[in-house]
Amino acid sequence: MYLVSIDTNLTQDQLTTIYQRRWEVKGYHKSLKQNASMAKSPTKMVATQANHFLTAVLAYVKLEVLKLKCGLGYFRFKA
Known part of the structure; x- marks a missing residue:
């Protein structure tokens, strides 16, 4: 895998750190959409x-708390 940036002053470690942070945000958005029914808004x-x-967002927070307490993933809760 190649990580690309227009900032030529970044080191490999800095670029990797930025990518890892972005990935955490992407996971949050995916979970919010799929597990907390954000995409199904009829409003x-x-x-x-x-x-x-x-x-x-409150549903997402509650799922995170349950995930940490029980040690289970989202899909196990849904099942």
């Missing part, structure tokens, strides 16, 4: 969209 108005977003 049309701004207020209801904000409520759906907040409840999805």
